[in-house]
Amino acid sequence: MNIQDIRSMFPILDQEVNGNPLVYLDSAATSQKPVTVIEALDRYYREYNSNVHRGVHTLGTKATDAYENSREKVRKFINASSMQEIIFTRGTTTAINTIAESYGRDNLQEGDEIVITYMEHHANIIPWQQIAKRTGAKLKYIPLQEDGSIDIKDVEATVTNQTKIVSVMMVSNVLGTINPIKEITEIAHRNGAIMVVDGAQAAPHLKIDVKDLNCDFLAFSGHKMCGPTGIGVLYGKKALLEKMVPVETGGEMIDFVDLYESTWKELPWKFEAGTPIIAGAIGLGAAIDFLEDIGLDNILEYEHKLADYAVERLSQIEGLTIYGPKHRAGLVTFNIEDVHPHDVATVLDADGIAVRAGHHCAQPLMKWLKVSATARASFYLYNTEEEIDKLVEGLIKTKEYFSNGF
Ligand code: 7TS
Numbered sequence: 001m002n003i004q005d006i007r008s009m010f011p012i013l014d015q016e017v018n019g020n021p022l023v024y025l026d027s028a029a030t031s032q033k034p035v036t037v038i039e040a041l042d043r044y045y046r047e048y049n050s051n052v053h054r055g056v057h058t059l060g061t062k063a064t065d066a067y068e069n070s071r072e073k074v075r076k077f078i079n080a081s082s083m084q085e086i087i088f089t090r091g092t093t094t095a096i097n098t099i100a101e102s103y104g105r106d107n108l109q110e111g112d113e114i115v116i117t118y119m120e121h122h123a124n125i126i127p128w129q130q131i132a133k134r135t136g137a138k139l140k141y142i143p144l145q146e147d148g149s150i151d152i153k154d155v156e157a158t159v160t161n162q163t164k165i166v167s168v169m170m171v172s173n174v175l176g177t178i179n180p181i182k183e184i185t186e187i188a189h190r191n192g193a194i195m196v197v198d199g200a201q202a203a204p205h206l207k208i209d210v211k212d213l214n215c216d217f218l219a220f221s222g223h224k225m226c227g228p229t230g231i232g233v234l235y236g237k238k239a240l241l242e243k244m245v246p247v248e249t250g251g252e253m254i255d256f257v258d259l260y261e262s263t264w265k266e267l268p269w270k271f272e273a274g275t276p277i278i279a280g281a282i283g284l285g286a287a288i289d290f291l292e293d294i295g296l297d298n299i300l301e302y303e304h305k306l307a308d309y310a311v312e313r314l315s316q317i318e319g320l321t322i323y324g325p326k327h328r329a330g331l332v333t334f335n336i337e338d339v340h341p342h343d344v345a346t347v348l349d350a351d352g353i354a355v356r357a358g359h360h361c362a363q364p365l366m367k368w369l370k371v372s373a374t375a376r377a378s379f380y381l382y383n384t385e386e387e388i389d390k391l392v393e394g395l396i397k398t399k400e401y402f403s404n405g406f
Pocket of ligand 1: 201
C-alpha cells in the first residue's frame with residue numbers, strides 16, 4: 001500500500017489547522033484512527049449495542065461475541081498462550097496499577113526490591129513508589145548510558161536476589177530507546193524476580209511476542225495503536241494471574257455472592273469488574289486487523305526511515321540538541337537553545353504542525369537529561385518526509401523569530 005492510500009484511511013488528516021494542512025507529529029501521545037476503527041465503533045452503537053455476558057437476547061450475544069473475538073485478536077497479536085491471559089483495562093496506566101496493587105500487595109515485603117529505570121513514564125514509576133511505601137520494599141533504578149540506552153551490565157549490577165519485580169518500558173516515549181527486554185527478563189528470572197513490560201510505545205510499532213520475551217506481565221494502550229481511547233490490555237502469565245486477588249470487585253467478575261463471602265469468575269473475567277469497555281475492545285480488535293493488514297514489520301521499517309531522515313535534517317539546525325540513542329523508534333525529542341519547548345510548539349502550531357512539549361510524563365528522565373522540558377515530534381505510518389521538511393522549516397522559523405527578539 002502506498003503512503004497516500006494509507007493517509008486516505010485516516011479522515012482526520014485531511015484538514016487545515018490555522019490555515020495550513022495539518023501535520024500531525026504527536027502520535028506517541030495518541031495515534032489517529034483509521035476509518036475501519038471508526039466504522040467498527042459506529043456499527044456497534046448503531047446495530048448491536050448491548051451489554052455482554054448476560055441475557056440471551058440476540059444483540060447481547062452479538063456484542064459478547066464481538067467483545068470476546070477482540071480478546072482472541074489481542075491474544076494472537078502478542079502470541080499469548082491463552083485468552084485467559086488477556087485482560088481488558090482502561091489503558092497502560094490501569095494495567096500497571098493493577099499489577100502493582102494485586103501482585104505487589106501479596107508478594108512484597110520489607111527488604112524486597114522493585115527495579116525500574118530512569119527513563120520510565122510516570123505510569124511505570126508511581127504505582128511502584130506507592131506499593132513500595134505500603135510494603136516496605138525498596139525502589140531501585142537502573143542507570144542510563146550517556147546516549148539514553150541501557151547497558152546490560154548495569155542491569156546485572158542493579159538486580160539482586162532481593163529483587164522481586166523488574167519493570168521496564170520496551171520503547172521510550174522520550175528518547176526512542178528500544179530496550180533489550182528479553183535479556184533483562186532473563187536477568188530478572190535468574191534472580192527470582194518477575195518481569196513487567198510497559199509496552200505502551202512498543203505495541204503500535206513492533207511485533208511483540210510474549211512467549212519469546214518470556215515476560216510475566218505486559219501492559220499497553222489501544223489509543224496509541226490506532227484504537228479508541230479508554231481501552232488497553234494487561235497480559236499476565238496464567239499461573240500468576242490465577243493466584244492474584246482482583247483489585248476491583250463488583251458485578252461481572254463474580255461467580256457466587258453470599259452475604260459475607262463471594263467467589264470470583266475464572267480468568268480473565270475476574271479482573272474485569274463492572275460493565276466492560278465493550279465498544280473500546282471492539283475498536284481495538286479493528287485496529288489490530290488494520291495494523292496486521294499493513295504489517296508491523298513494514299510499519300517499523302517505514303518509521304525507522306522517517307526517524308533517520310528527521311535526525312539527519314534536524315541535526316543540521318544550529319543550536320538544536322537531539323536526545324536519545326542513534327538507533328531509535330519513530331520519534332525525535334529535542335530542544336532549541338534559548339527557546340522554551342512550549343514556545344517551539346506554539347509557533348509550530350500556527351503553521352498547523354502538532355508536536356508535544358513538556359516533560360512527557362517522565363520527570364525523573366528530564367532530571368537525568370538536566371532539562372525541565374523538551375519538544376517531541378513522533379511519527380506513525382501515516383507521516384511523510386515532506387511533513388518532516390515542514391517541521392524543519394517551522395523550526396528554522398522559530399529560531400529566527402526568537403533570535404530577532406520578536
Ligand atoms: N507508558 C508509556 C511508555 C507511555 O508512553 C505512556 C503514555 C503510558 C505508559 C501511559 O499510557 P496511558 O494510555 O495509560 O495514558 N505516553 C504519553 C506520551 O508520551 N505523551 O502523552 C502520553
